Amino acid sequence: MRNAEFDKEKVLRSAMNAFMNKGYANTSMQDLKKATGLHPGSIYCAFENKRGLLLEALEQYRLDRKAEFDKFFSATERTIDNLKSYLDNVVNECVSCDNTQACLLTKALNETAEQDVEIQQIISNNLSMLQQAFADKFEQAKNEKDISADKDSEHLARYFLMGIYGLRTFAQTHPKPEVLTQLAEQLYQDVLR
Amino acid sequence: MRNAEFDKEKVLRSAMNAFMNKGYANTSMQDLKKATGLHPGSIYCAFENKRGLLLEALEQYRLDRKAEFDKFFSATERTIDNLKSYLDNVVNECVSCDNTQACLLTKALNETAEQDVEIQQIISNNLSMLQQAFADKFEQAKNEKDISADKDSEHLARYFLMGIYGLRTFAQTHPKPEVLTQLAEQLYQDVLR
DNA sequence: GAGTATCTTGAACGAACATTCAAAAAGGAA
DNA sequence: TTCCTTTTTGAATGTTCGTTCAAGATACTC
Structure with a gap:
Protein backbone atom coordinates (compact mmCIF):
# COMPACT_ATOMS: atom_id res chain seq x y z
CA MET A 1 0.00 0.00 0.00
CA ARG A 62 -19.13 24.91 -0.55
CA LEU A 63 -17.50 23.60 2.63
CA ASP A 64 -15.20 26.62 2.90
CA ARG A 65 -18.03 29.06 2.39
CA LYS A 66 -20.19 27.24 4.89
CA ALA A 67 -17.41 27.48 7.48
CA GLU A 68 -16.99 31.18 6.71
CA PHE A 69 -20.73 31.72 7.03
CA ASP A 70 -20.87 29.99 10.40
CA LYS A 71 -17.88 31.97 11.60
CA PHE A 72 -19.55 35.28 10.80
CA PHE A 73 -22.87 34.31 12.32
CA SER A 74 -21.39 33.14 15.58
CA ALA A 75 -19.39 36.32 16.10
CA THR A 76 -21.95 38.28 18.15
CA GLU A 77 -25.32 37.64 19.75
CA ARG A 78 -27.23 40.00 17.50
CA THR A 79 -27.90 38.37 14.16
CA ILE A 80 -28.30 41.63 12.24
CA ASP A 81 -24.85 42.75 13.37
CA ASN A 82 -23.40 39.54 12.03
CA LEU A 83 -25.33 40.09 8.82
CA LYS A 84 -23.75 43.52 8.50
CA SER A 85 -20.30 42.06 9.11
CA TYR A 86 -20.93 39.45 6.46
CA LEU A 87 -21.95 42.10 3.96
CA ASP A 88 -18.96 44.29 4.84
CA ASN A 89 -16.76 41.31 4.20
CA VAL A 90 -18.25 40.88 0.74
CA VAL A 91 -17.40 44.51 0.02
CA ASN A 92 -13.87 44.04 1.29
CA GLU A 93 -13.44 40.99 -0.90
CA CYS A 94 -14.63 43.01 -3.88
CA VAL A 95 -12.28 45.88 -3.06
CA SER A 96 -9.16 43.83 -2.59
CA CYS A 97 -8.45 42.84 -6.15
CA ASP A 98 -7.46 39.26 -5.50
CA ASN A 99 -9.25 36.54 -7.36
CA THR A 100 -11.42 35.63 -4.42
CA GLN A 101 -13.56 38.60 -5.36
CA ALA A 102 -15.47 36.44 -7.76
CA CYS A 103 -17.66 33.72 -6.40
CA LEU A 104 -16.74 30.38 -7.94
CA LEU A 105 -20.38 29.39 -7.98
CA THR A 106 -21.70 32.35 -9.96
CA LYS A 107 -18.62 32.36 -12.17
CA ALA A 108 -18.99 28.70 -13.05
CA LEU A 109 -22.74 29.15 -13.37
CA ASN A 110 -22.28 31.92 -15.91
CA GLU A 111 -19.84 29.87 -17.87
CA THR A 112 -21.35 26.42 -17.98
CA ALA A 113 -25.01 27.41 -18.04
CA GLU A 114 -27.01 25.56 -20.65
CA GLN A 115 -24.10 23.27 -21.38
CA ASP A 116 -23.59 21.01 -18.40
CA VAL A 117 -26.87 20.37 -16.66
CA GLU A 118 -25.37 18.38 -13.79
CA ILE A 119 -22.94 21.12 -12.81
CA GLN A 120 -25.66 23.71 -13.17
CA GLN A 121 -27.81 21.66 -10.81
CA ILE A 122 -25.05 21.35 -8.23
CA ILE A 123 -24.39 25.07 -8.28
CA SER A 124 -28.09 25.84 -8.05
CA ASN A 125 -28.40 23.57 -5.04
CA ASN A 126 -25.41 25.20 -3.35
CA LEU A 127 -26.81 28.65 -3.91
CA SER A 128 -30.22 27.51 -2.67
CA MET A 129 -28.61 26.25 0.51
CA LEU A 130 -26.95 29.62 1.02
CA GLN A 131 -30.28 31.30 0.45
CA GLN A 132 -31.94 29.03 2.98
CA ALA A 133 -29.17 29.75 5.49
CA PHE A 134 -29.83 33.46 5.09
CA ALA A 135 -33.55 32.89 5.49
CA ASP A 136 -32.88 31.12 8.79
CA LYS A 137 -30.81 34.06 9.97
CA PHE A 138 -33.52 36.53 9.01
CA GLU A 139 -36.00 34.43 10.93
CA GLN A 140 -33.64 34.58 13.88
CA ALA A 141 -33.39 38.37 13.56
CA LYS A 142 -37.18 38.51 13.64
CA ASN A 143 -37.15 36.58 16.90
CA GLU A 144 -34.61 39.06 18.22
CA LYS A 145 -37.05 41.87 17.32
CA ASP A 146 -34.57 43.53 14.95
CA ILE A 147 -36.73 42.84 11.95
CA SER A 148 -40.46 43.36 12.02
CA ALA A 149 -42.49 40.17 12.34
CA ASP A 150 -44.60 40.80 9.24
CA LYS A 151 -41.61 40.44 6.92
CA ASP A 152 -41.11 37.30 4.88
CA SER A 153 -37.72 35.80 5.74
CA GLU A 154 -37.55 33.89 2.50
CA HIS A 155 -38.13 37.00 0.47
CA LEU A 156 -35.56 38.93 2.49
CA ALA A 157 -33.02 36.18 1.89
CA ARG A 158 -33.66 36.24 -1.83
CA TYR A 159 -33.38 40.01 -2.00
CA PHE A 160 -30.21 40.02 0.08
CA LEU A 161 -28.60 37.35 -2.08
CA MET A 162 -29.64 39.19 -5.21
CA GLY A 163 -27.94 42.27 -3.80
CA ILE A 164 -24.73 40.37 -3.16
CA TYR A 165 -24.73 38.99 -6.69
CA GLY A 166 -25.27 42.48 -8.04
CA LEU A 167 -22.62 43.97 -5.82
CA ARG A 168 -20.03 41.49 -7.02
CA THR A 169 -20.84 42.11 -10.66
CA PHE A 170 -20.90 45.85 -10.15
CA ALA A 171 -17.53 45.71 -8.43
CA GLN A 172 -15.94 44.17 -11.49
CA THR A 173 -16.30 47.45 -13.37
CA HIS A 174 -16.28 50.01 -10.57
CA PRO A 175 -14.30 48.79 -7.63
CA LYS A 176 -14.17 52.13 -5.80
CA PRO A 177 -14.47 51.24 -2.11
CA GLU A 178 -16.67 54.16 -1.08
CA VAL A 179 -19.20 53.47 -3.84
CA LEU A 180 -19.43 49.78 -2.97
CA THR A 181 -19.75 50.62 0.70
CA GLN A 182 -22.58 53.01 -0.07
CA LEU A 183 -24.39 50.39 -2.16
CA ALA A 184 -23.97 47.77 0.56
CA GLU A 185 -25.24 50.23 3.13
CA GLN A 186 -28.44 50.85 1.20
CA LEU A 187 -28.93 47.15 0.60
CA TYR A 188 -28.64 46.59 4.34
CA GLN A 189 -31.10 49.38 5.08
CA ASP A 190 -33.58 48.15 2.49
CA VAL A 191 -33.50 44.67 3.93
CA LEU A 192 -34.02 45.86 7.50
CA ARG A 193 -36.73 48.38 6.72
CA MET B 1 -14.86 45.29 -57.53
CA ARG B 62 -24.17 48.24 -27.38
CA LEU B 63 -26.06 49.79 -30.30
CA ASP B 64 -28.96 47.33 -29.96
CA ARG B 65 -29.25 47.88 -26.23
CA LYS B 66 -29.09 51.63 -26.69
CA ALA B 67 -31.92 51.47 -29.18
CA GLU B 68 -33.93 49.30 -26.80
CA PHE B 69 -33.26 51.73 -23.95
CA ASP B 70 -34.43 54.72 -25.99
CA LYS B 71 -37.52 52.82 -27.07
CA PHE B 72 -38.55 52.14 -23.51
CA PHE B 73 -37.88 55.65 -22.30
CA SER B 74 -39.85 57.30 -25.05
CA ALA B 75 -42.92 55.15 -24.46
CA THR B 76 -44.75 57.41 -22.01
CA GLU B 77 -44.33 60.89 -20.57
CA ARG B 78 -43.66 59.74 -17.02
CA THR B 79 -40.11 58.58 -16.69
CA ILE B 80 -40.75 56.33 -13.68
CA ASP B 81 -43.39 54.43 -15.62
CA ASN B 82 -40.86 53.82 -18.37
CA LEU B 83 -38.38 52.73 -15.73
CA LYS B 84 -40.89 50.22 -14.45
CA SER B 85 -41.52 48.94 -17.96
CA TYR B 86 -37.80 48.57 -18.50
CA LEU B 87 -37.45 46.56 -15.30
CA ASP B 88 -40.47 44.40 -16.15
CA ASN B 89 -38.83 43.68 -19.46
CA VAL B 90 -35.68 42.49 -17.72
CA VAL B 91 -37.80 40.12 -15.67
CA ASN B 92 -39.53 38.86 -18.78
CA GLU B 93 -36.21 38.27 -20.48
CA CYS B 94 -35.07 36.30 -17.44
CA VAL B 95 -38.26 34.23 -17.39
CA SER B 96 -38.28 33.32 -21.04
CA CYS B 97 -35.45 30.86 -21.17
CA ASP B 98 -33.91 32.03 -24.43
CA ASN B 99 -30.28 32.94 -24.46
CA THR B 100 -31.00 36.66 -24.39
CA GLN B 101 -31.53 36.28 -20.69
CA ALA B 102 -27.85 36.72 -20.11
CA CYS B 103 -26.32 40.07 -20.81
CA LEU B 104 -23.41 39.71 -23.23
CA LEU B 105 -21.52 42.41 -21.36
CA THR B 106 -21.64 40.85 -17.92
CA LYS B 107 -21.14 37.39 -19.37
CA ALA B 108 -18.04 38.40 -21.28
CA LEU B 109 -16.88 40.46 -18.31
CA ASN B 110 -17.09 37.44 -16.06
CA GLU B 111 -15.23 35.32 -18.53
CA THR B 112 -12.42 37.51 -19.78
CA ALA B 113 -11.79 39.46 -16.58
CA GLU B 114 -8.12 39.70 -15.66
CA GLN B 115 -7.15 38.22 -18.99
CA ASP B 116 -7.90 40.74 -21.70
CA VAL B 117 -7.57 44.26 -20.37
CA GLU B 118 -8.77 45.93 -23.56
CA ILE B 119 -12.02 44.00 -23.70
CA GLN B 120 -12.56 44.52 -20.00
CA GLN B 121 -12.13 48.26 -20.57
CA ILE B 122 -14.62 48.30 -23.43
CA ILE B 123 -17.21 46.44 -21.38
CA SER B 124 -16.64 48.69 -18.39
CA ASN B 125 -17.14 51.75 -20.57
CA ASN B 126 -20.35 50.34 -22.03
CA LEU B 127 -21.74 49.56 -18.61
CA SER B 128 -20.72 53.02 -17.39
CA MET B 129 -22.63 54.55 -20.25
CA LEU B 130 -25.71 52.55 -19.31
CA GLN B 131 -25.30 53.68 -15.73
CA GLN B 132 -25.03 57.30 -16.83
CA ALA B 133 -28.12 56.91 -19.00
CA PHE B 134 -30.04 55.67 -15.96
CA ALA B 135 -28.70 58.56 -13.90
CA ASP B 136 -30.06 60.98 -16.49
CA LYS B 137 -33.46 59.32 -16.32
CA PHE B 138 -33.50 59.48 -12.53
CA GLU B 139 -32.64 63.17 -12.77
CA GLN B 140 -35.56 63.54 -15.16
CA ALA B 141 -37.85 61.74 -12.73
CA LYS B 142 -36.75 64.17 -10.05
CA ASN B 143 -37.77 67.05 -12.29
CA GLU B 144 -41.10 65.34 -12.79
CA LYS B 145 -41.49 65.26 -8.96
CA ASP B 146 -41.77 61.48 -8.90
CA ILE B 147 -38.53 61.13 -6.98
CA SER B 148 -37.68 63.39 -4.09
CA ALA B 149 -35.18 66.11 -4.91
CA ASP B 150 -32.76 65.18 -2.13
CA LYS B 151 -31.91 61.84 -3.75
CA ASP B 152 -28.64 61.38 -5.59
CA SER B 153 -29.39 60.30 -9.16
CA GLU B 154 -25.98 58.77 -9.61
CA HIS B 155 -26.41 56.62 -6.55
CA LEU B 156 -29.88 55.57 -7.62
CA ALA B 157 -28.53 54.58 -11.01
CA ARG B 158 -25.78 52.49 -9.46
CA TYR B 159 -28.21 50.79 -7.10
CA PHE B 160 -30.69 50.12 -9.86
CA LEU B 161 -28.04 48.64 -12.13
CA MET B 162 -26.71 46.55 -9.26
CA GLY B 163 -30.23 45.23 -8.79
CA ILE B 164 -30.51 44.29 -12.45
CA TYR B 165 -27.18 42.46 -12.35
CA GLY B 166 -28.33 40.61 -9.25
CA LEU B 167 -31.71 39.82 -10.74
CA ARG B 168 -30.12 38.29 -13.82
CA THR B 169 -27.77 36.15 -11.78
CA PHE B 170 -30.52 35.13 -9.41
CA ALA B 171 -32.72 34.14 -12.31
CA GLN B 172 -30.15 31.65 -13.55
CA THR B 173 -30.85 29.43 -10.57
CA HIS B 174 -34.44 30.31 -9.69
CA PRO B 175 -36.35 31.44 -12.72
CA LYS B 176 -39.76 31.32 -11.12
CA PRO B 177 -41.66 34.27 -12.59
CA GLU B 178 -43.51 35.27 -9.45
CA VAL B 179 -40.33 35.33 -7.37
CA LEU B 180 -38.48 37.46 -9.90
CA THR B 181 -41.44 39.79 -10.20
CA GLN B 182 -41.51 40.21 -6.45
CA LEU B 183 -37.79 40.98 -6.32
CA ALA B 184 -38.09 43.48 -9.15
CA GLU B 185 -41.03 45.08 -7.39
CA GLN B 186 -39.05 45.63 -4.20
CA LEU B 187 -36.09 46.95 -6.16
CA TYR B 188 -38.40 49.45 -7.83
CA GLN B 189 -39.89 50.49 -4.50
CA ASP B 190 -36.49 50.83 -2.83
CA VAL B 191 -35.27 53.04 -5.62
CA LEU B 192 -38.32 55.28 -5.53
CA ARG B 193 -38.51 55.59 -1.76
C1' DG C 1 14.62 -6.73 3.57
C1' DA C 2 12.10 -8.58 -0.07
C1' DG C 3 7.71 -8.25 -2.32
C1' DT C 4 3.92 -5.71 -3.81
C1' DA C 5 0.48 -2.51 -4.42
C1' DT C 6 -0.11 2.19 -5.30
C1' DC C 7 1.28 6.61 -6.61
C1' DT C 8 4.17 9.70 -9.45
C1' DT C 9 6.19 11.05 -13.61
C1' DG C 10 6.37 13.05 -18.12
C1' DA C 11 6.45 11.71 -22.73
C1' DA C 12 3.14 10.48 -26.21
C1' DC C 13 -1.58 10.39 -28.22
C1' DG C 14 -5.46 11.69 -31.10
C1' DA C 15 -8.74 15.29 -31.30
C1' DA C 16 -10.04 19.83 -31.65
C1' DC C 17 -8.66 24.31 -31.85
C1' DA C 18 -7.76 29.06 -34.24
C1' DT C 19 -5.79 30.42 -38.27
C1' DT C 20 -3.96 30.49 -43.14
C1' DC C 21 -3.97 30.12 -47.98
C1' DA C 22 -4.46 29.04 -52.73
C1' DA C 23 -7.89 28.03 -55.86
C1' DA C 24 -12.60 28.88 -57.38
C1' DA C 25 -16.47 32.01 -57.89
C1' DA C 26 -18.58 36.22 -58.84
C1' DG C 27 -19.62 41.18 -59.10
C1' DG C 28 -18.30 45.57 -61.43
C1' DA C 29 -16.07 48.25 -65.20
C1' DA C 30 -14.73 48.39 -69.87
C1' DT D 1 -17.98 39.62 -73.52
C1' DT D 2 -13.52 40.25 -71.15
C1' DC D 3 -10.70 41.48 -67.55
C1' DC D 4 -9.74 42.67 -62.96
C1' DT D 5 -10.57 42.79 -58.25
C1' DT D 6 -12.53 41.08 -54.24
C1' DT D 7 -14.97 37.55 -51.86
C1' DT D 8 -15.94 32.87 -50.92
C1' DT D 9 -14.58 28.37 -50.13
C1' DG D 10 -12.86 24.48 -47.50
C1' DA D 11 -8.86 21.80 -47.14
C1' DA D 12 -4.42 22.16 -44.84
C1' DT D 13 -1.49 24.01 -41.07
C1' DG D 14 0.76 24.13 -36.75
C1' DT D 15 -0.52 24.50 -32.08
C1' DT D 16 -2.60 23.40 -27.94
C1' DC D 17 -5.89 20.86 -25.70
C1' DG D 18 -7.50 16.96 -22.48
C1' DT D 19 -6.23 12.47 -21.78
C1' DT D 20 -3.59 8.06 -21.56
C1' DC D 21 -0.03 4.97 -20.35
C1' DA D 22 4.10 2.52 -19.34
C1' DA D 23 8.10 3.02 -16.66
C1' DG D 24 10.06 4.46 -12.38
C1' DA D 25 9.60 5.71 -7.47
C1' DT D 26 7.90 4.97 -2.99
C1' DA D 27 5.78 3.37 1.21
C1' DC D 28 3.45 -0.24 3.44
C1' DT D 29 3.08 -5.45 4.64
C1' DC D 30 4.94 -9.58 6.07
Missing part, protein backbone atom coordinates in the same frame (compact mmCIF):
# COMPACT_ATOMS: atom_id res chain seq x y z
CA ARG A 2 0.93 3.59 -0.39
CA ASN A 3 -0.96 6.78 0.42
CA ALA A 4 -1.23 9.79 -1.82
CA GLU A 5 1.37 12.44 -1.06
CA PHE A 6 -0.52 15.62 -1.76
CA ASP A 7 -2.86 17.52 0.54
CA LYS A 8 -6.22 17.20 -1.17
CA GLU A 9 -7.70 20.35 0.36
CA LYS A 10 -4.72 22.42 -0.71
CA VAL A 11 -4.90 21.02 -4.22
CA LEU A 12 -8.61 21.74 -4.45
CA ARG A 13 -8.15 25.30 -3.23
CA SER A 14 -5.38 25.86 -5.75
CA ALA A 15 -7.59 24.47 -8.46
CA MET A 16 -10.56 26.63 -7.48
CA ASN A 17 -8.34 29.71 -7.54
CA ALA A 18 -7.15 28.79 -11.01
CA PHE A 19 -10.74 28.27 -12.18
CA MET A 20 -11.79 31.61 -10.66
CA ASN A 21 -8.87 33.43 -12.25
CA LYS A 22 -9.19 32.21 -15.82
CA GLY A 23 -12.55 30.49 -15.92
CA TYR A 24 -13.05 26.76 -16.27
CA ALA A 25 -12.76 26.50 -20.04
CA ASN A 26 -9.72 28.73 -20.20
CA THR A 27 -7.84 26.93 -17.47
CA SER A 28 -5.64 24.38 -19.23
CA MET A 29 -4.19 21.24 -17.75
CA GLN A 30 -0.84 22.99 -17.74
CA ASP A 31 -2.31 25.82 -15.70
CA LEU A 32 -3.69 23.27 -13.26
CA LYS A 33 -0.36 21.49 -13.11
CA LYS A 34 1.34 24.78 -12.26
CA ALA A 35 -1.34 25.75 -9.74
CA THR A 36 -1.65 22.46 -7.93
CA GLY A 37 1.87 21.09 -8.38
CA LEU A 38 0.35 17.82 -9.53
CA HIS A 39 1.29 16.19 -12.78
CA PRO A 40 -1.48 15.39 -15.25
CA GLY A 41 -1.40 11.70 -14.43
CA SER A 42 -1.90 12.35 -10.74
CA ILE A 43 -4.79 14.65 -11.40
CA TYR A 44 -6.45 12.02 -13.55
CA CYS A 45 -5.71 9.36 -10.98
CA ALA A 46 -7.28 11.39 -8.17
CA PHE A 47 -10.15 13.18 -9.92
CA GLU A 48 -10.80 11.18 -13.10
CA ASN A 49 -10.56 14.25 -15.32
CA LYS A 50 -10.70 18.04 -15.45
CA ARG A 51 -14.42 18.10 -14.90
CA GLY A 52 -14.06 15.82 -11.87
CA LEU A 53 -11.58 18.29 -10.45
CA LEU A 54 -14.13 21.07 -10.91
CA LEU A 55 -16.79 18.99 -9.20
CA GLU A 56 -14.61 18.36 -6.16
CA ALA A 57 -13.41 21.98 -6.15
CA LEU A 58 -17.04 23.09 -6.08
CA GLU A 59 -17.67 20.85 -3.09
CA GLN A 60 -14.59 22.18 -1.29
CA TYR A 61 -15.77 25.71 -2.07
CA ARG B 2 -17.20 43.12 -55.52
CA ASN B 3 -19.17 43.72 -52.39
CA ALA B 4 -19.48 41.35 -49.48
CA GLU B 5 -22.58 39.21 -49.65
CA PHE B 6 -23.50 38.84 -46.02
CA ASP B 7 -25.52 41.19 -43.83
CA LYS B 8 -23.04 42.36 -41.24
CA GLU B 9 -25.64 43.16 -38.56
CA LYS B 10 -27.23 39.74 -38.93
CA VAL B 11 -23.85 38.05 -38.69
CA LEU B 12 -22.92 40.04 -35.60
CA ARG B 13 -26.22 39.23 -33.89
CA SER B 14 -25.76 35.54 -34.69
CA ALA B 15 -22.26 35.69 -33.29
CA MET B 16 -23.36 37.45 -30.11
CA ASN B 17 -26.02 34.82 -29.57
CA ALA B 18 -23.45 32.10 -29.97
CA PHE B 19 -21.13 33.83 -27.52
CA MET B 20 -23.98 34.26 -25.02
CA ASN B 21 -25.03 30.63 -25.34
CA LYS B 22 -21.68 28.94 -24.90
CA GLY B 23 -19.39 31.67 -23.69
CA TYR B 24 -16.58 33.18 -25.74
CA ALA B 25 -13.90 30.59 -24.99
CA ASN B 26 -16.24 27.67 -25.55
CA THR B 27 -17.57 28.94 -28.87
CA SER B 28 -15.46 27.30 -31.54
CA MET B 29 -14.92 28.54 -35.04
CA GLN B 30 -17.18 25.70 -36.21
CA ASP B 31 -19.93 26.97 -33.92
CA LEU B 32 -19.48 30.43 -35.36
CA LYS B 33 -19.53 29.05 -38.88
CA LYS B 34 -22.81 27.29 -38.12
CA ALA B 35 -24.29 30.32 -36.36
CA THR B 36 -23.29 32.96 -38.89
CA GLY B 37 -23.28 30.88 -42.06
CA LEU B 38 -19.87 32.32 -42.86
CA HIS B 39 -16.86 30.14 -43.64
CA PRO B 40 -13.74 30.61 -41.52
CA GLY B 41 -11.94 32.48 -44.28
CA SER B 42 -14.74 35.01 -44.60
CA ILE B 43 -14.80 35.60 -40.87
CA TYR B 44 -11.07 36.21 -40.86
CA CYS B 45 -11.39 38.43 -43.89
CA ALA B 46 -14.08 40.55 -42.31
CA PHE B 47 -13.12 40.58 -38.63
CA GLU B 48 -9.42 39.64 -38.58
CA ASN B 49 -9.96 36.88 -36.02
CA LYS B 50 -12.28 35.47 -33.38
CA ARG B 51 -11.46 38.24 -30.93
CA GLY B 52 -12.18 40.86 -33.60
CA LEU B 53 -15.58 39.27 -34.08
CA LEU B 54 -16.22 39.57 -30.35
CA LEU B 55 -15.17 43.22 -30.41
CA GLU B 56 -17.59 44.05 -33.21
CA ALA B 57 -20.31 41.93 -31.63
CA LEU B 58 -19.89 43.89 -28.42
CA GLU B 59 -20.28 47.13 -30.34
CA GLN B 60 -23.40 45.84 -32.09
CA TYR B 61 -24.76 44.75 -28.73
